Amino acid sequence: MRILGISAFYHDSAAALIVDGKIVAAAQEERFTRKKHDPNFPVTATRYCLAEAGIDARQLDYVVFYEKPFLKFERLLETYLAFAPRGFDSFRKAIPVWLKEKLFQKSVLRNHLAEIDDNVDWEAKLLFADHHQSHAASAFFASPFSEAAILTLDGVGEWTTTSAGYGREHTLDLTREINFPHSIGLLYSAFTYYTGFKVNSGEYKVMGLAPYGEPKYAQTILDHLIDLKEDGSFRLDLNYFDYCTGLTMTNDRFNALFGGAVRDPTEPLEQRHMDLAASVQRVTEEIVLRLARGLAQEGKSKNLCLAGGVALNCVANGKILRERHFERIWIQPAAGDAGGAVGAALAAYHQFAGQPRPAPAHDAMAGGYLGPSFSQTQIEQRLGQVGAVFATLESADLIPRTVEALIQQQAVGWFQGRMEFGPRALGARSILGDPRSPSMQRSLNLRVKFRESFRPFAPAVLRDDVADWFDLDSDSPYMQLVADVLPKRRRPVATGDEKLFGIERLNVPRSIVPAVTHVDYSARIQTVDADTNPRFYDLLTAFKAATGCPILVNTSFNVRGEPIVCTPEDAFRCFMGSDVDVLVIGNCFLKKEDQSESLKLDYKNAFEPD
Incomplete structure (x- = not known):
């Protein structure tokens, strides 16, 4: 069928x-x-x-x-x-x-x-x-899982915004729901809008901004915006929102409650915006945790499955896992x-x-690898048609050359196999870097991705090594769980640096892998094994052999406002329009200095901000 x-x-x-x-x-x-x-x-x-x-x-x-x-x-x-x-x-x-x-x-x-x-x-x-x-x-x-509890959370579908139930074998039974206009997704989107980011696009920026702030407004949200029950059910006070009938997410009453107008996207971020992000993140985590606890207390399953846009909140997901009400979550x-x-x-x-x-x-x-792939012959033909200069290497040479480039602190575009499905790059359409570099996170954001400097990067780590570096000992192949860097991998913060606030904390190295360690010592982890992505696994293994570190910075192969690259031509254009130093497509190895100056592009302003 x-x-x-x-x-x-x-x-x-x-x-x-x-x-x-x-x-x-x-x-x-x-x-x-x-x-x-x-x-x-x-x-x-x-x-x-x-x-x-x-x-x-x-x-x-x-x-x-x-x-x-x-x-x-x-x-x-x-x-x-x-x-x-x-x-x-x-x-x-x-x-x-x-x-x-x-x-x-x-x-x-x-x-x-x-x-x-x-x-x-x-x-x-x-x-x-x-x-x-x-x-x-x-x-x-x-x-x-052959059986599991199920929780779905998003902005809104037809009427439902949150649903819960159980699955067994080939049956699915959703037994409870919360309906529009009461929505955890729309609550989060309201703060996305209020802090100056795009709704349905910038929510992950709010999540990334949250660790720079303090949840000073969390109680204000709970006192005025939402009536949250112990089992996670909730109702919003619609007097503060305009999404039911208006053309904006929030209204003047919301603005007055939080002390100012909606931030214009061109205005600088202030500490207040970071505190707002931290506050809505804290409330969201509490809602999700209460919903998950309620399902766990019913005792019908030790497994939990999550979907819906709010399930992309990997910080909340990590907290569900750490509470251990469920043995396994997916x-x-x-x-x-x-x-x-x-x-x-x-x-x-x-x-x-x-x-x-x-x-x-x-x-x-x-493994998420459900999109198009290209044969070596197709790659070479397509690169030739766009005027790329490349060397075709044997597999035994390709990995060491790539590791050498990474150790030299170069940004590497990595294009292998089938394209990922979903919002995360998982080692098929990725930009990679050395996580040990104190400047790599800021450099990739500003020179390569052309995006806000506060945005964190994820570590791709060998599955067998994850528990030796992070407070996690389970699979996280889809970059959907956040866990802390272990204390033994952290660096003490200098006395003066402890007093820094907000974005000032960005450039303070906090671990021996600072490029993937957020300001709260957390990291959004992707575990890599040999079964789902053998070439990426081989690269990580070789990098570990050369450096002792089984981790690489992994971010999506695109610039701000652009979709993740799909074809070799997309990858070459992004390579030539950004400060990516090396491009590895299939067995083709490209260096920026070998390319014709006439093929360089200005990608910095090519796409609208996301």
């Missing part, structure tokens, strides 16, 4: 294909169109999935959309009626779009699918899953809306078609 899952029309559109229950391909549309968070129907991603499986559209049994448009329209109408006449301007702008496109989304989907093949009876194949059903299916059915690597494409297809296969689930040995996401 062949089932195509689709998520589209909001942000991070994607396509995923499963064949007889196995995920064979998945990709976000943004990687092909080069438009970050592209919300449009994933025509190109769908074509890729079909090509990867070696089938044509007529061989599909079902196409499953990741949510139900009529329920979303119902929520829109009921919300505006509940708040009328307030918000009429927002209603007037939204309704024509819904009436023209979204209310009749079945015909819109049919028309888009006809672009792929207009000889297919698409209506006969088309199914719709609930938004949070898609999230839950992506979490449980793709997990390595977070869908594409936890946001893109992963809904995977979940919709899996939900159709197991729940609609009633197909059994194979006994899981590993998770079904294949």
Whole structure:
């Protein structure tokens, strides 16, 4: 049975294909169109999935959309009626779009699918899953567990913002939910907006900014914005928000409560903004922890699966793990809306078609490597066509040359195998660096990524060595858990440096791997083993042999505002438009100084800030 899952029309559109229950391909549309968070129907991603499986559209049994448009329209109408006449301007702008496109989304989907093949009876194949059903299916059915508790958290689907339940074998039962407008995701997005970052894009910046502040406003949030119960259920005070009927997330009452207007993105960050970030992060962690504890106390499972955009909050995930109410947790690597494409297809296969689930040995996401790959011949041809100068090395030479470049403090673009699915680069489309360098974090942010200097980088670490460096002794292949650097790997902070505040703390080395140690001694960890990414594993092993350090800085291969690179041409353009020193694609080794000056690009202002 062949089932195509689709998520589209909001942000991070994607396509995923499963064949007889196995995920064979998945990709976000943004990687092909080069438009970050592209919300449009994933025509190109769908074509890729079909090509990867070696089938044509007529061989599909079902196409499953990741949510139900009529329920979303119902929520829109009921919300505006509940708040009328307030918000009429927002209603007037939204309704024509819904009436023209979204209310009749079945015909819109049919028309888009006809672009792929207009000889297919698409209506006969088309199914719709609930938004949070898609999230839950992506979490449980793709997990390595035969049974588990499930928690999904995001901004909003049709009505649901938080759901909880249980999965067993090929069944899924969501037993509890919290509905719009009460939403942990929208609470976090309100502070994303208020601190001057983009909603649905900048939430991870707020998480990265939080350790620079103190949670001074956490009690204010709990006293005024949210009524949080012991079991994690909550209600927001909507008098402080404008997202139900307005065109902004917050209002003047919110501004007055927190002592100022919304930060303009061009304005400098102040200590107050860092304290706000720390505060909403602290409250979010408390909500998530209470929800997880409540599920654990029911005693139905020692396993927990997470999905939804809030499940990308790896700091909260790490705290769930450390509380040890669950023996094992698994977070869908594409936890946001893109992963809904995977979940919709899996939900159709197991729940609609009633197909059994194979006994899981590993998770079904294949390390996240579900996107396009390129043969060595294709790589060489494509690099030649764009005028790149490269050497083709044997594998035995490629790894030592790359290690040498890393030891020389060079930034290395690393392009190998199948592209990752989801927001994280996991060693297939990565920029790598030496974590022992005190200047690497700031240098990569400003010279290579062209982004804010406070943004942390993740350590990729050999699985066998993770417990010797971090307060973690479990798998974290998808960079979804935060843990502290062990005290034995830390460096004492000088007396004068202890008094620094905010961003001033950025350049104080705190461990022997300062480039991946955040200001609170934490790190967002990716564990690497030989099974899922053997070449990346070999590189880490060789770097350890040369330096004694089994860790590399791993950040996504892109610049600010650009999607992660997909093709060799994308990688070469990014290489020539940034201060990446070395590019390794397949067995091709490229040095910046060997390239023609005429091919250099100005990438610094090529993309809008994200």
